Amino acid sequence: MLERAFRKLHAETSPNGLRVTAIKDLSLTFHRGEFSAIAGPSGSGKSTLLNLIGTLDPPTHGKIFFQDKEVTYMSEDALADFRLRSIGFIFQAYNLLPVLTAAENVAYVLDLQGAKVPGFFWHKKCLAHFAARKERRARALEALEMVGLKSQADRFPRQLSGGQQQRVAIARAIVHRPTVVLADEITANLDSKTSESLLDLMQDLNKKKGVTFIFSSHDPLVLSRAKRVIQLRDGMLT
Incomplete structure (x- = not known):
């Protein structure tokens, strides 16, 4: 099944006020179940392309489709809701909230999403609130169990190793059951053993x-695991 398609994408950025063409009329398609990597030297446009795929940044021109529906020009609110329900993000710096436990960090996506529990009478607000919190906690624990960290659910990020924090980030990326997970240089701050373990998990x-996993990386380990490697240079496919 077609997951995402990009037609004639063109993106310009303005670092330090200087206009730079980061992506040049690029067309690309991803299918459900892919395990793919976007590779290229620094400045090749990897992160820009990943941001376009995730609808975090709009293209200067071109079109973005998700399961045959164009999402390029959706409103900011509609795009935010689309991301919450369809895309998971894993960042190099983990981006965990230090005041929340591992389980709370994972459940935070569901809090934003407003996940509901079928079968409850939502006019009974107290019961509904309790039920929703209980369901989100259960979903968070399920995701943490999938990444082997259920036993660390009530620990804070400062009490976890770098590899454990990245596992929490993976759990957060999958807890809302997205169809696509985007991972940006996720092994950059990890040793090779931890990186191998995380890639095994994914x-x-x-x-x-x-x-579907789409990585942005120049790590040979990530590229060797990918079923498909998309090479970028100067914002173009090579």
């Missing part, structure tokens, strides 16, 4: 759950 999620 490959397992890809095979068993059918989650």
Whole structure:
């Protein structure tokens, strides 16, 4: 099944006030269940392309489709809701909230999403609120169990290793059951053993759950695991 398609994408950025063409009329298609990597030297446009795929940044011109529906010119509110429900993000710096436990960090996506529990009478506000919190906690624990960290659910980020924090970030990216997970240089701050373990985990999620993973990376380890490697240079496919 077609997951995402990009037609004639063109993106310009303005670092330090200087206009730079980051992506040059690029057309690309991803299918459900892919385990793909975007590769290229620094400045090749990897992060810009990943941001375009995730609808974090709009293209200067071109079109973005998700399952045959164009999302290029949706409103900011509509795009935010689309991201919350369809895309998971994993960042190099983890971006965990230090005042929340691992489980709370994972459940935060569901809090934003406003996840509801079928079968409850929502006019009974207190019961509804309790039920929703209980369901979100259960979903968060389920995601943490999938990444092997359920036993650390009530620990704060400062009490976890770098690899454990990245696992929490992966759990947060998958807790709302997205169809696509975007991962930006996620092994950059990790040793090779931890990186191998995380990639094993993501490959397992890809095979068993059918989650599409798209990486931005120049790490040979990530590229060797990818089923498809998309090479970029100067904002163009090579």
